[in-house]
Amino acid sequence: MPTPASRSCPSCGDRMEIHALPAQYGGEVEIDFCFGCHGLWFDEMENLKLAPQAIATMFKEMHRHHDAPRTPLAARLRCAECRGGLVQGFDLVKSGRYITHRCPSRHGRFSSFSSFMIEKGFVRQLTKPEIADIAKKVGSIHCSACGAPVDLRKEDACSHCRTALSLLDPQAVEKALQTYAHAPARPSWGSPSDVADAVVAMEKERSRAQREDPRLAFTSPNAGVLGVDLLSVGLVLFSSLWDD
Template sequence: MSSVPSCPSCRQPMEVHRFASHAGPELELDICFACQGMWFDRHENLKLAPAAVVGLFKLLHEHREDQHLPLATSMACPRCVAPLQKGFDVVRSGRYMIYRCGRQHGRFSTFSSFMTEKGFVRHMTRPEIDDMAKRVGAIYCTSCGAPVDIRKDHACPYCRAAFSLIDPQAVARAMEGYAEAGARAKLHAAQAAPVDIGDALVALERDRTRAERERQKKAFTSTSDDDDSSITGDLLAVGVGLVWAMLKAS
């Protein structure tokens, strides 16, 4: 049995999870929740069955409050330790960043890049961005993961990607393209309830940081609970939560 591969970014052992494949045997995907990334051996990203995508959303939802590490500036292939080559792929739902092994062993993809690749995201509307900018100081770019000041930037200044959100209805439409008839009907029947994205971001980040603030209380508090300007909104976590709620209700 082969040893557990190391994460290309943080170099810690990745978790191995089994997922259904539409091409036959189960796939073993290597996942690092701390770096929010997955390693796909060659062409594995094209073999996931719809049931596997649902299972992946479940995993991401379970780990939505894990501590997240920034990606390393240089990464190594977990198979041959050769440097990974950074580049971009473009699909209908947008442009996303990818890290490939030059020896064709596979690719490292962030969770958000995988969601973009599969067509599970939609670009945020101008009113949504303006509304969020009033309450959230920054967001994590869904393409490259960098923190972006949404109050002054209208696109990610690092990768130039438009602000996007994992959208339950986009997930349903994308999965209908390759799901079995029963699964198509099930997803098609699921109606995502309207949600205020800004409120969802604020609520999520407050929950994630409340315990940390309480542990690190000082003699005075510089930011009150009513001030959201210090919050960095995680659009990926919010989108995963919305999709998982839809999948459970369907």
């Protein structure tokens, strides 16, 4: 169960939530979540200490907050421990390149949800034909890594941070949950048509909710940009498999 954390988010400064998750060799690892920024704080090496069961729990928490308004990352991120500036870099794994923000004093690192999923190998990069297929129904969305607008009709990567457009790989996630959480095998999804239809449906649902409750509306500086990113869409699509 989450408990209020005493530490502040490296980006927005709000209090983070601590989630105690299973560690690889017994015990627990306490991970700090900021659902407003869609980010995670790992103390030094904590990202490598997580037991497989913890990954399934983290996926469900990410999905539970997938529709929370996302605060763009600050220009300067600060260590959750010492409040010194974090250093941005990139790591490369088989599933792609992802952004890291590390404390020079080795207190830990800040990671977006999307970077965490790339690190763990649960995403695949979309091909140019797949992006073109999605763009037929969807115009601009938010980058999963930095939150900047991406015009799918003109770009095949984020022009701000150069992160490739990625989507949850249903085969990789299903295999992980079958192995780690003993989830039953289910039919997969993942075609560009599935993704585009899900984006449109999510935007329609958000618009309906805002009409019914004006307090849910917020002003966006990026007119015409849909308030979702592709990895959030992937979480919604995959959740429909385990919730059925």
